[in-house]
Amino acid sequence: MNHRIASKETAxxxxxxxxxxxxxxxxxxxxxxNDIDMLKYAGLGIAMGNASDEVKKHADFVTSTNDEDGVACALKKFIFDE
Incomplete structure (x- = not known):
């Protein structure tokens, strides 16, 4: 069980x-x-393509799915400017 104020946003x-x-x-x-608050808190919140529509609506950007290397795609786009 997590502490009542523990969340990804507080982390x-x-x-x-x-x-x-x-x-x-x-x-x-x-x-x-459980990522929604964190996505909304960040300067740039990115939802994975396999996330539910509810999660995606709180993100600034939606990347590819886990199976399509979504994290790598997001890093290329926003960090490495490819």
Missing amino acids: VDFLIKRFGIERSQVIDIGDNY
Whole structure:
């Protein structure tokens, strides 16, 4: 059981403060309902192509599915500018 205030969003917030970076510099990638708050919190929230429509509607961008190397595709697009 998780602590009642534990979430992926609070974890990202902790890391942002710990490393002194801005939310706008954060990219989060997720595919499940427990990722929604994190996707909305990040500077850029990316949903995997296999995520439900509910998760996708909270993302800024939808990448390919897990089987289609969606994380690599997102990194190429947003980090490596390919």
